[in-house]
Amino acid sequence: MHDTKVKLSDVVERHTLTVLVDNEAGVLARVAGLISGRGYNIESLTVAEVDPTARTSRITIVTSGTPQVIEQIEAQLRRLVVTHKVTNWTGEQSGIEREMALVKVAGTGEKRVEALRMADAFRARPVDTTQASFVFEITGSPGKIDSFIDLMRPLGLVDIARTGVAALNRGPEAM
């Protein structure tokens, strides 16, 4: 049975969805326009071609809404003619989510040493170093990156660039 039974809830949940689409002109506008046009949220969106021979792109969207809204987002994404598959990693599927960020911290003295020590604890590595600043590269779950940024804030945080989430399922199978 096509089971779409949803639980009645007003609780807003954050979900990570992956959409496998044909990589054709305007496909990102199609997906982004669908979400904005129907009034849904996008917290982050990552897109890149993943298979040049099959001409498919993988779009990973972090969105939030009630279970009913999330179900609608998935259904609307599936409805697009270019869509191959939609997977929700926050539901029953077990997925790995990772994000990369570049974090610039400026400062001298004790704060600078502390920033480097914290970076080491988070396995963030400096990719640019001057006498007054670091740019750290950090990879991990979005939550880990949030924590790292919070710790850097009092230590001279200057700028942040985040890639958005990439997600893949565990085990030997494809999505």
Added chain:
Amino acid sequence: MDKDNALQQAAAAVETMTGAQMVIRALKDQGVTHIFGYPGGAVLPIYDALFQAEGLIHVLVRHEQGAVHAAEGYARSTGKPGVVLVTSGPGATNAVTGLTDALMDSIPLVVLTGQVPTHLIGTDAFQECDTVGITRPCTKHNWLVRDVNQLARTMHEAFQIATTGRPGPVVVDIPKDVQFQTGNYQGPALVQHRTYRPRLDPDKAAVVRAVELMAKAKRPVFYTGGGIINSGPEASQLLRELVDLTGFPVTSTLMGLGAFPASRPEWLGMLGMHGTFEANNAMHDCDLMICLGARFDDRCTGRISAFSPGSTKIHVDIDASQFNKTVRVDLPILGDATRTMREMIRFWKAGSHKPDKAALSAWWKQIDTWRAKNSLAYKPSNTLIKPQYALDRLYELTKDRETYVTTEVGQHQMWAAQRFKFDHPNRWMTSGGLGTMGYGLPAAVGVQMAHPDALVIDIGGEASVQMTMQEMSTAVQYELPIKIFILNNEYMGMVRQWQELLHGGRYSHSYSEALPDFVKLAEAYGCVGLKADKPEELDAGILEMINVKRPVLFDVRIDPAENCFPMIPSGAAHNEMILAEIDDGPVITEAGKMLV
């Protein structure tokens, strides 16, 4: 072996021609006979190829919006896709209203737009616009074809996507240089979209479960919609068979009228904001709702939190995104209406199911008490033409003919939906989802092109009809004897009705202080103009309108103060209807005023 054959066929099928010729060839290979269009700079090569082509009838409209609505009327009345050809820039933007209308009402259209040459795209060239960008949210899918060798494939995919699954409009945007270039043409047989595979067959277990629920139901109702019409004439037959087997009552959305014969006793009339008292109360009090190809539109449901609170809901739809969109359903069944009803009937018979006769008899008794309210009643008049009376006379004098009705949008549309009794699908063309004033006249042009010998009537209001009035000229050019039946109350009637009910009778800009003399206007266009002011003039006018084999505009001057009842006020539930000035009904709440 089959594969070799297929490859040989493919090789044989490849022919060299220009992009413009490919467009014409693809249309012919898709079985297209009619195109609605308007030429311009960026489609001249296609118009040139059309000039030399045989077997394609082009209908020159007066505005691109008219072309799209005409194609919608053509599609809705034939079951075939409507085809539109317009130029770039304003040609494309003028088509946007029609595209959105077709998307909301699931009408299959293939709209071809010219585009500036590829090297000029993005330079703000003359009559350039981002057609695929503008039409992305108002099409099922769209394409910009930059390579002439992709053109044939795209054309065939366009027809496949427009007509299968949940139908809808598609746009193929073709730059002028691509129309001139020479490339390889492929026939439709070998083209298949890479990913698009709509699911048509329902899950059998779900259908079995649905049939079991139907056999146990004590207060069931079929809630049917435009999906039955879109699924094809067999679906309407299967619905009749399903009702023969079960004896369940049937109501329908605006879009589904005609799928079930209005002359049958199981028919409750339309449901929703201006539906009948019996249909809405049956929806509210049922214990089993079987929704077939409808989408729980806000005009149908009333207040969601009070929508049919005690029922188990089965929802058959070809579009999975409709399940649980606004109303939570218990048993969603993804599939085509025809195939699903076929399976329902098969399992009903195989399981030797019988409806619960005793319970149904009590349910019908209850329905009859609602029917006794006679919710479509109105106060007759000897001096003023009541719109209800005008439509009743129109129905009586046309019911024995092959009649197709289109409408504009507003009070007259709701009165027509309430009072015209449709016994066949594809006879009723109206703008449901988008509510596009100006739809009916060009739609009538499209319907009459497809059915030259039928009686085609556009039931309109004087406000709506002026939005696409210029298409009268098209009707004259192609000798289309369409009948424009205007219920003229000098107001935007539905706006005035809402201002009366919700805004303290402050009729802000809903009165047309200047109106044309419609009779002279019709004559100026080369149509026949008729007018009636008094009830006794009506029948003669209608008969003359029918008998004149030319386009006719009949200006029927109705009671300007008449309101359309019954009505579910905004924010109210199905069982809180206002009836025709017999009682005041519940007051519309502040929250209700916020709703449209």
